[in-house]
Amino acid sequence: MTDPYRTTHETTIAYDSLKDTANALQARYIALSRAATGDPDQQQAWNRRILAVRDAVSGVDPDDREAITALAQNLGRRLRELKGTG
Numbered sequence: 001m002t003d004p005y006r007t008t009h010e011t012t013i014a015y016d017s018l019k020d021t022a023n024a025l026q027a028r029y030i031a032l033s034r035a036a037t038g039d040p041d042q043q044q045a046w047n048r049r050i051l052a053v054r055d056a057v058s059g060v061d062p063d064d065r066e067a068i069t070a071l072a073q074n075l076g077r078r079l080r081e082l083k084g085t086g
Contacts, residue, residue, distance in 0.1 A: 011065045018072040025079045
């Protein structure tokens, strides 16, 4: 039998990890937006990505650990792809 407290705890930890990953990705997007000074179109593109991350995190069901994990993996992949950019 699965302990409901443990399941809730694990889901909470997964969501916290998702938020950390999302914050790191948004911080990278902010840095890239600032680096694009003088190119308003590029700045706007990075700002749209910031908002898209925010919306994705807001849209995930906080009780669905599989959805949380999938989104965290997706955002983590994007963050890794940006390493060395800018």
